[in-house]
Amino acid sequence: xxxxxxxxxxxxxxxxxxxxxxxxxxxxxxxxxxxxxxxxxxxxxxxxxxxxxxxxxxxxxxxxxxxxxxxxxxxxxxxxxxxxxxxxxxxxxxxxxxxxxxxxxxxxxxxxxxxxxxxxxxxxxxxxxxxxxxxxxxxxxxxxxxxxxxxxxxxxxxxxxxxxxxxxxxxxxxxxxxxxxxxxxxxxxxxxxxxxxxxxxxxxxxxxxxxxxxxxxxxxxxxxxxxxxxxxxxxxxxxxxxxxxxxxxxxxxxxxxxxxxxxxxxxxxxxxxxxxxxxxxxxxxxxxxxxxxxxxxxxxxxxxxxxxxxxxxxxxxxxxxxxxxxxxxxxxxxxxxxxxxxxxxxxxxxxxxxxxxxxx
Numbered sequence: 196x197x198x199x200x201x202x203x204x205x206x207x208x209x210x211x212x213x214x215x216x217x218x219x220x221x222x223x224x225x226x227x228x229x230x231x232x233x234x235x236x237x238x239x240x241x242x243x244x245x246x247x248x249x250x251x252x253x254x255x256x257x258x259x260x261x262x263x264x265x266x267x268x269x270x271x272x273x274x275x276x277x278x279x280x281x282x283x284x285x286x287x288x289x290x291x292x293x294x295x296x297x298x299x300x301x302x303x304x305x306x307x308x309x310x311x312x313x314x315x316x317x318x319x320x321x322x323x324x325x326x327x328x329x330x331x332x333x334x335x336x337x338x339x340x341x342x343x344x345x346x347x348x349x350x351x352x353x354x355x356x357x358x359x360x361x362x363x364x365x366x367x368x369x370x371x372x373x374x375x376x377x378x379x380x381x382x383x384x385x386x387x388x389x390x391x392x393x394x395x396x397x398x399x400x401x402x403x404x405x406x407x408x409x410x411x412x413x414x415x416x417x418x419x420x421x422x423x424x425x426x427x428x429x430x431x432x433x434x435x436x437x438x439x440x441x442x443x444x445x446x447x448x449x450x451x452x453x454x455x456x457x458x459x460x461x462x463x464x465x466x467x468x469x470x471x472x473x474x475x476x477x478x479x480x481x482x483x484x485x486x487x488x489x490x491x492x493x494x495x496x497x498x499x500x501x502x503x504x505x506x507x508x509x510x511x512x513x514x515x516x517x518x519x520x521x522x523x524x525x526x527x528x529x530x531x532x533x534x535x536x537x538x539x540x541x542x543x544x545x546x547x548x549x550x551x552x553x554x555x
Contacts, residue, residue: 238321240319258522301526331395334388345377457485458486
């Protein structure tokens with residue numbers, strides 16, 4: 196009888212152990228090693244923030260259609276024989292191709308032009324290739340609010356033969372500062388749509404078989420919409436005898452960054468928290484590099500027209516005697532580095548799966 200009771204108890208314990216193992220295997224393949232159930236598909240939605248920075252920033256400068264030179268010692272007659280005065284900053288040249296440009300600060304950082312709380316949302320379809328490896332396809336959307344900022348720059352004499360947009364005029368003749376300008380830019384929102392494919396490797400679950408850490412890589416394309424800007428040019432005053440001569444402030448719209456498609460990719464780390472056999476929560480952090488934004492090579496400034504002197508108009512065509520900026524050249528920016536941090540919820544399903552069982 197004792198042997199009969201022992202056999203019955205052994206049979207019950209064996210059945211319980213088998214049931215427990217079966218429940219635990221719902222998250223593992225037959226090898227019982229990894230946290231994923233192979234050949235299962237999943238769908239995830241996620242959201243977070245993706246702050247960014249430029250890896251490199253070029254120089255911003257303005258172009259002026261006549262070279263900025265010191266006034267000769269002899270008087271220069273501009274308004275006729277009864278209007279002798281000397282331009283104490285600029286000398287009028289016969290060639291309109293000679294240009295002066297503004298020595299410039301670097302392009303503003305990404306966080307200066309846009310809010311760095313970049314909204315980062317998306318969806319994902321995943322497939323468990325085996326108990327530790329998962330393939331996925333992501334579709335994402337990024338949006339950052341545009342800001343209003345000021346660029347403070349200084350005007351230096353430019354090298355000979357530098358015309359407004361055709362040549363690279365970045366080599367400046369560092370010398371006497373001819374003037375300073377404070378240009379305000381009010382930029383539109385940054386918006387980008389991305390498509391990525393990648394894979395993750397999951398380590399074995401810990402903490403009561405609930406948490407599995409992962410590492411992953413992804414690569415894809417990012418489509419970025421144009422970024423427009425309203426540029427405000429302040430009053431330009433030329434203090435000369437009989438003056439000052441005033442060119443009134445103005446605003447003009449233009450595109451700072453053009454529509455572009457860029458290669459993008461990076462790595463990620465995070466963890467998966469198992470809720471039950473079908474649902475889990477993922478937390479991830481990434482480093483993503485994307486090709487540089489496509490910069491508008493030349494922002495045209497509308498003509499200023501003729502200045503006023505002491506509030507009174509000057510003769511028609513008088514404004515051509517003064518070198519006034521005609522365009523703004525934005526320096527190229529380097530790769531956009533972003534650091535997305537996101538929270539997602541994933542539903543795993545199988546075409547033949549009947550129901551979900553809780554994690555063991």
